[in-house]
Amino acid sequence: MNRKQFIKTVIGATLGISSAFAMTAQAEETIKVGILHSLSGTMAISETALKNTALMTIEEINANGGLLGKQLEPVVVDPASNWPLFAEKARQLITQDEVDVVFGCWTSVSRKSVLPVFEELNNLLFYPVQYEGEELSQNVFYTGAAPNQQAIPAVEYLMSEEGGGAKRWYLLGTDYVYPRTTNKILRAFLISKGVEESDIEEVYTPFGHSDYQTIVADIKKFSAGGKTAVVSTINGDSNVPFYKELGNAGLKATDVPVVAFSVGEEELRGIDTKPLLGHLAAWNYFMSVKGKQNRSFTKMYKAWAKKNGVPNLDTVVTNDPMEATYVGIKMWAQAVEQAGTTDVDAVRDAMGGQTFKAPSGFTLTMDATNHHLHKPVMIGEILPNGQFQVVWSTKTPIRAQPWSPFITGNESKQGL
Amino acid sequence: MLNNKRNALLFILSFLALAFPMVGTALDRTDISGLASEHVMERLKAIDKIALVGDSDALRLLKELQNSELLVTDTGQIVLENDDWDVIDAITLEMLDPQPDTYNTVIVNNRMRSQLESAVGVLQLLSDDREIRLTSAKSLRDNLSPLLLTFLNKALAQESDEEIRRILQESQSIILLDSPDEQERIDAVNYLTSSSERRVRELLVAKLEKNESGEFEEVSAEVRVAIEFAVTAIDRKLTFIDYFGRLFSGLSLGSILLLAAMGLAITYGLLGVINLAHGEMLMIGAYATYVTQQLFVNYLPSYFDLYVLAAIPMAFLSSAIIGVVLERTVIRWLYGRPLETLLATWGISLFLIQLVRQIFGAQNVEVSNPTWLSGGVEVWNIVMPLNRIAIIVFAALVLIGIWLLISQTRLGLFIRSVTQNRSMAACVGVNTAKVDMLAFGLGSGIAGLAGVALSQIGNVGPDLGQAYIIDSFMVVVLGGVGQLAGTVYAALGLGVFSKFIEPGVGAVLTKIIILVFIIAVIQKRPQGLFALKGRSVEG
Numbered sequence: 001m002n003r004k005q006f007i008k009t010v011i012g013a014t015l016g017i018s019s020a021f022a023m024t025a026q027a028e029e030t031i032k033v034g035i036l037h038s039l040s041g042t043m044a045i046s047e048t049a050l051k052n053t054a055l056m057t058i059e060e061i062n063a064n065g066g067l068l069g070k071q072l073e074p075v076v077v078d079p080a081s082n083w084p085l086f087a088e089k090a091r092q093l094i095t096q097d098e099v100d101v102v103f104g105c106w107t108s109v110s111r112k113s114v115l116p117v118f119e120e121l122n123n124l125l126f127y128p129v130q131y132e133g134e135e136l137s138q139n140v141f142y143t144g145a146a147p148n149q150q151a152i153p154a155v156e157y158l159m160s161e162e163g164g165g166a167k168r169w170y171l172l173g174t175d176y177v178y179p180r181t182t183n184k185i186l187r188a189f190l191i192s193k194g195v196e197e198s199d200i201e202e203v204y205t206p207f208g209h210s211d212y213q214t215i216v217a218d219i220k221k222f223s224a225g226g227k228t229a230v231v232s233t234i235n236g237d238s239n240v241p242f243y244k245e246l247g248n249a250g251l252k253a254t255d256v257p258v259v260a261f262s263v264g265e266e267e268l269r270g271i272d273t274k275p276l277l278g279h280l281a282a283w284n285y286f287m288s289v290k291g292k293q294n295r296s297f298t299k300m301y302k303a304w305a306k307k308n309g310v311p312n313l314d315t316v317v318t319n320d321p322m323e324a325t326y327v328g329i330k331m332w333a334q335a336v337e338q339a340g341t342t343d344v345d346a347v348r349d350a351m352g353g354q355t356f357k358a359p360s361g362f363t364l365t366m367d368a369t370n371h372h373l374h375k376p377v378m379i380g381e382i383l384p385n386g387q388f389q390v391v392w393s394t395k396t397p398i399r400a401q402p403w404s405p406f407i408t409g410n411e412s413k414q415g416l
Numbered sequence: 417m418l419n420n421k422r423n424a425l426l427f428i429l430s431f432l433a434l435a436f437p438m439v440g441t442a443l444d445r446t447d448i449s450g451l452a453s454e455h456v457m458e459r460l461k462a463i464d465k466i467a468l469v470g471d472s473d474a475l476r477l478l479k480e481l482q483n484s485e486l487l488v489t490d491t492g493q494i495v496l497e498n499d500d501w502d503v504i505d506a507i508t509l510e511m512l513d514p515q516p517d518t519y520n521t522v523i524v525n526n527r528m529r530s531q532l533e534s535a536v537g538v539l540q541l542l543s544d545d546r547e548i549r550l551t552s553a554k555s556l557r558d559n560l561s562p563l564l565l566t567f568l569n570k571a572l573a574q575e576s577d578e579e580i581r582r583i584l585q586e587s588q589s590i591i592l593l594d595s596p597d598e599q600e601r602i603d604a605v606n607y608l609t610s611s612s613e614r615r616v617r618e619l620l621v622a623k624l625e626k627n628e629s630g631e632f633e634e635v636s637a638e639v640r641v642a643i644e645f646a647v648t649a650i651d652r653k654l655t656f657i658d659y660f661g662r663l664f665s666g667l668s669l670g671s672i673l674l675l676a677a678m679g680l681a682i683t684y685g686l687l688g689v690i691n692l693a694h695g696e697m698l699m700i701g702a703y704a705t706y707v708t709q710q711l712f713v714n715y716l717p718s719y720f721d722l723y724v725l726a727a728i729p730m731a732f733l734s735s736a737i738i739g740v741v742l743e744r745t746v747i748r749w750l751y752g753r754p755l756e757t758l759l760a761t762w763g764i765s766l767f768l769i770q771l772v773r774q775i776f777g778a779q780n781v782e783v784s785n786p787t788w789l790s791g792g793v794e795v796w797n798i799v800m801p802l803n804r805i806a807i808i809v810f811a812a813l814v815l816i817g818i819w820l821l822i823s824q825t826r827l828g829l830f831i832r833s834v835t836q837n838r839s840m841a842a843c844v845g846v847n848t849a850k851v852d853m854l855a856f857g858l859g860s861g862i863a864g865l866a867g868v869a870l871s872q873i874g875n876v877g878p879d880l881g882q883a884y885i886i887d888s889f890m891v892v893v894l895g896g897v898g899q900l901a902g903t904v905y906a907a908l909g910l911g912v913f914s915k916f917i918e919p920g921v922g923a924v925l926t927k928i929i930i931l932v933f934i935i936a937v938i939q940k941r942p943q944g945l946f947a948l949k950g951r952s953v954e955g
Contacts, residue, residue: 039778040773040778042879042882044773044778044878045779045780045877045879048777048779162455162457162460162525162527163525163527164526164527164530175924203922203923204922204923205923206923206924206927209923210873210875210883211669211672213668213669213804213915214662214915214919214923215923217665217798217919218919220614221614224613224615224617224618225618226618237883240780240874240875241874241875244785244803244874245801247790248785248790248792248799248801248802249792249799250791250794253526253529254526254529255558257526269779269780271782272782272785278526280526311776311777311779312776312781381525381526383484389523391523391525392525
């Protein structure tokens with residue numbers, strides 16, 4: 001075959017294949033759904049499970065007949081833990097792939113990076129992770145917790161008699177926007193509860209910090225002055241060396257309890273949890289929650305993981321952001337059914353007041369004004385098997401306050 | 417430290433129960449029914465009630481509660497599971513008939529756990545076993561109450577072990593700080609002068625403060641003088657302990673940096689290859705440790721504690737083989753072209769990360785410490801974790817090993833000769849290509865050894881190497897390229913330096929200061945702190 005012939009054949013084949021694709025696409029029309037989670041880079045550890053959950057939920061909807069008589073078609077992209085790439089990939093999903101909705105993001109900085117894209121192109125983002133608040137967008141639905149649905153109840157619990165009656169507070173976090181804002185809110189909250197400035201210590205570590213010797217020694221020193229609790233907003237990978245140091249230094253939860261806002265079942269998979277007995281986490285869902293909804297949710301995920309050959313599948317777990325992803329997609333599907341269309345404005349209107357019986361066992365409602373879910377708050381203690389035992393929980397879901405009353409300048413936004 | 421209200425009732429009555437152990441009434445069901453309550457405070461009261469009974473059954477129940485073995489049925493009966501998974505009553509130990517279908521664990525939270533600890537502490541302080549008495553004495557020290565004084569006196573009178581006596585005496589003196597008798601207070605303060613506990617210091621300082629009505633907490637001026645003297649003495653000890661602690665953590669950090677950088681000191685320092693995939697060699701070593709651990713879990717569970725030792729050759733070999741393959745296929749074509757080497761090894765690094773992510777998943781894998789590397793040794797109230805001590809020793813051994821290899825063996829001689837003058841070495845018959853390969857394999861293998869150490873203190877995940885690559889280069893460049901001794905000084909120096917400034921300025925600023933410091937050094941001494949001198953240094 002000479003060169004000309006070869007090129008001809010290649011072009012011919014390509015055209016043939018692409019037209020065949022175009023025909024199948026026309027034959028069965030689908031609703032395209034974007035999934036924007038990092039599958040490589042530092043955040044892959046947390047976000048891969050959310051991509052899996054999203055795919056599982058979409059399969060479940062498709063197996064039950066799809067939406068408006070059409071099948072859902074997931075479009076998965078990998079923004080590779082690279083914040084500017086998030087914006088690029090979001091634009092690509094909306095303009096080239098023409099998706100009707102996007103589920104994605106984990107870190108606040110990635111959300112901030114895609115926000116202008118969604119507002120400019122008027123599309124919808126469902127954000128499934130707990131965050132620092134101080135944001136509202138017509139184009140985003142927040143299915144994770146705002147600070148008043150996680151951080152503040154956790155601190156109140158540790159202050160209470162049954163939680164151990166902590167008097168001194170060591171606020172420890174990774175140096176970026178979520179810990180800084182959360183600690184600002186917590187500091188104001190603690191002071192409003194009569195805690196002295198000298199009884200609050202705020203400490204930050206760089207991203208990827210792995211040597212916690214000095215900090216653990218410092219916590220020990222600080223706790224000599226009275227019953228101390230540590231509030232940890234350490235992010236991602238740094239948690240493992242922190243907890244390992246804590247365990248080896250002999251600091252037990254009965255001496256100094258550590259409550260974490262970014263540590264769930266998934267993060268504990270990489271740690272030997274025996275020395276961590278009794279340390280706490282605050283979330284809106286735990287895998288160990290009892291009830292029919294959760295049983296079927298965890299069963300469905302384990303089956304999906306097995307079918308798709310997820311690595312280490314005998315130890316797969318479910319966690320709070322996964323539940324929030326699941327709830328987000330199901331609520332969006334309900335809203336689409338109700339609106340009868342995937343049109344962004346119609347779906348947005350239908351989302352307000354949407355309710356869903358979540359795996360947490362509570363019926364969650366999407367707030368029509370602030371786009372945040374009403375969520376129950378649960379506090380769990382770490383068990384030796386890496387699961388959490390719920391030791392405290394609200395009786396009903398709580399409405400989110402994205403604009404915290406503990407930050408000055410937010411007074412006018414309390415109605416939201 | 418002193419908690420008067422919280423445990424008062426518990427302690428008076430449990431003391432009575434202990435003083436007359438035969439008189440205590442036997443446990444009955446109403447005592448423990450509170451454990452079934454969903455309110456923590458009710459469950460706490462039930463613990464008190466059980467502790468009041470104070471007999472061996474009560475102690476057994478408290479321990480079962482500590483281990484989360486107690487269960488509650490739907491009807492609120494407290495039960496246990498025996499070895500055959502039959503449900504039995506928690507008090508009578510009789511089999512339930514009919515057996516209940518569903519039951520839950522009695523939930524024990526932190527607050528209850530510390531109450532249990534002190535209750536068990538009181539009940540076991542007179543035990544025959546030294547270890548049990550020691551733990552009890554320690555848990556009592558954390559939950560002191562004035563009502564314990566008589567009890568402590570009694571325990572002290574019986575106690576012969578020095579360490580336990582010291583703890584009990586310290587507890588006794590703390591209680592006596594509130595004694596109405598001035599002489600007793602002075603004696604207590606004098607005893608506490610020998611303490612090196614920060615909590616004791618805080619307690620003493622509080623006595624020197626004025627209360628709301630403007631009087632000193634401690635009324636007697638004489639006692640106040642004694643307290644001031646004691647506080648100064650304790651402070652002196654604490655400062656010393658503090659510096660000792662910093663030195664230890666500095667050495668520990670330094671030994672980790674040294675392990676991570678030693679392989680690079682060979683590949684970059686001696687061969688001159690800028691290997692950006694060096695971090696991934698660490699990561700492969702850590703994953704080799706994980707795989708070895710899994711093999712032990714599956715095939716040799718009874719020798720599990722030894723898996724780390726088996727992981728050492730495994731990690732060395734896997735990293736070394738991958739290193740040799742890299743050298744043969746990619747790097748050897750790029751000698752003398754630093755920019756291309758840099759790009760190629762960076763690509764290899766990304767490739768290896770994603771490969772591991774595909775095989776093992778993006779999540780971290782769990783590498784647990786064997787029992788002989790868990791916990792720590794306590795010296796002057798500083799807990800030195802065993803895994804960190806082991807890493808310091810391991811780093812020293814690896815260093816000695818490399819030194820012997822480079823200075824005493826034929827391979828070492830070849831490596832040195834090729835480094836110093838490649839063409840001359842080739843002329844006298846050294847197979848330089850083979851030496852390059854072996855040296856690169858050696859450097860990679862040492863990185864694998866570092867991976868074993870890192871798996872014991874932190875994450876094992878695909879990104880493990882990324883966290884150490886910059887630090888490794890920093891150490892090698894600072895120490896001076898081309899020689900091992902410089903790497904050692906630089907690693908230990910950086911470790912100790914950063915641990916000494918971190919408590920003052922915080923972790924974020926420490927990182928910045930270190931980087932600025934290195935930039936300044938490189939400006940002044942581009943060859944690094946301990947550069948080679950003489951003709952062997954080629955352009």
